[in-house]
Amino acid sequence: MPAFSLEPEQQAWCAELRTLAAQRLRPVAEKGEPGRVDRALLAELGRLGLLERLFTSGALDLCLMRESLAHGCTEAETALALQGLGAHPVHAHGTPAQRARWLPAVADGSAVAAFALSERAAGSDAAALTLRAxxxxxxxAGGGAGRGWRLTGEKCWISNAPEADFYTVFARTAPGAGSRGITAFLVPADRPGLTGSALDMLSPHPIGALAFDGVPVTADDVLGEADRGFRVAMGTLNLFRPSVGAFAVGMAQAALEATLAHTARRDAFGGKLSDLQTVAHQVAEMALRTEAARLMVYAAATAYDDGAPGVPRRAAMAKxxxxxxxxxxxDAAVQLHGARALRRGHLLExxxxxxxAPRIYEGASEVQRGIIAKELYAETPPPAGEAP
Structure with a gap:
């Protein structure tokens, strides 16, 4: 399927999701407490079958879900995305026992997942993490058998912390080995020695720090292979980065539609605001950029689903x-709406x-440019007659 074309069934599904977001999910989200996990919202996402779909859909379907939900209820979109981000490593790399224990509960919204990669000094540079195993x-002591470790250190800027029920945690098992010495662990929140604290952030969902004081883990808690956890992290991010872009596209589309409606009815300078060429051209630019971003997101997701080359570069470009x-x-929509857009409760506010936040998390914009450049140079053969 061409990346720029959606099938009628997909278009109908997106329309259904936008309706569900506005009519079923938005009323639930409005009752939630900012900065706390909204378990009622997760339960509703579970009843609608959307959380289970996280584990049966490809990258393009994930993008369509996130874009469509973001259009009508950003809180529902984020709740769904964080469940997927935290649980995808379990789905993709977990043992049968790990999957059986956690994935059904994630799918029905009764268990909250979190992806614990970032640290205070290792946010953008994920390979520099210092949490020791x-x-x-x-x-x-960890409740398992065989090889074991004790986790010591901290994680920071972790979405759904400290309220999650389990964490996908990345820790250093081989000191001095860079990205080659990291292991991914599934760590239940009630594991002894694990504590957390909330951070007061510009965010509707909880973001916190985690402290690991000799937290016991065993081979039964490893996701994938020991010392190969960086692959787990990057594989997860390569899937979710285009869908972060889809989240952004959904917000841009909502802002664009609000601006079209406002400028078409707003009286100004003897006519409608939309009659002013500067305004009309601004709206055209907003639409142009939104559609270009949407197409790049769909292209990156389709490349992931098809196993095409260059997925890290495409994912970084899309995000x-x-x-x-x-x-x-x-920002342009706020400017065209004027002061009314800054009132608490307004869609644009x-x-x-x-x-x-999406310009920072899962790799800041500067990190994405670095990934793109690195991949481009890696794909470029040296000039003829020169050694590589």
Whole structure:
């Protein structure tokens, strides 16, 4: 299927999701407490079958879900995305026992997942993480058997912390080995030695820090292979980065539609605001950039689903373009609406707060440019007659 074309069934599904977001999910989200996990909203997402779909859909379907939900209820979109981000490593790399224990509960919304990669000094540079996994002489203390470790250190800027029920945690099992010495662990929140604290952030969902004081883990808790956890992290991010772009596109589309409606009815200078060429051209630019970002997101997701080459570069391009575009579109929409857009409760006031964070999380815009450049140079053969 060409990346720029959706089948009628997909278009109908997106329309259904936008309706569900506005009519079923938005009323639930409005009752939630900012900065806390909205378990009622997760339960509703579970009843609608959307959380289960996280584990049966490809990258393009994930993008369509996130874009469509973001159009009508950003809180529902984020709740769904965080469940997927935290649980995807379990789905993709977990043992049968790990999957049986956690994935059904994630799918029905009764268990909250979190992806614990970032640290205070290792946010953008994920390979520099310092959370230690030291060999444990008594591995049975973690409730498992065989090889064991004790986790010591901190994680920071973790979405759904400290309220999640389990964490996908990335720790250093081989000191001095860079990205080659990291292991992914599934760590239940009630594991002894694990504590967390909330951070007061510009975010409707909880973001917190985690402290690991000799937290016991065993081979039963490893996701994938020991010392190969960086692959787990990057594989997860390559899937979810285009869908971060889809989230951004959904917000941009909502801002664009609000701006079209406002400028078409707003009286100004003896006519409608839309009659002013500067305004009309601004709206055209907003639409142009939104559609370009959407197409790049769909192309990156389709490349992932098809196993095409260059997925890290495409994923980085999609996230970069879409998040930067959404920031531009929402800001332009606020400008064209004027002071009314800054009132608490206005759609654009909400989007203005929501749109900023995606340019940072799952790799800041500057990191995405670095990935793109690295991949481009890696794909470029050296000039004839020169050694590589």
């Amino acid at each position: 030291d060999p444990d002489p008594d591995p049975g 970069l373009l879409a998040t930067e575009t959404a920031q531009y579109v929402v 909400h989007l203005y707060r929501e749109v900023r």
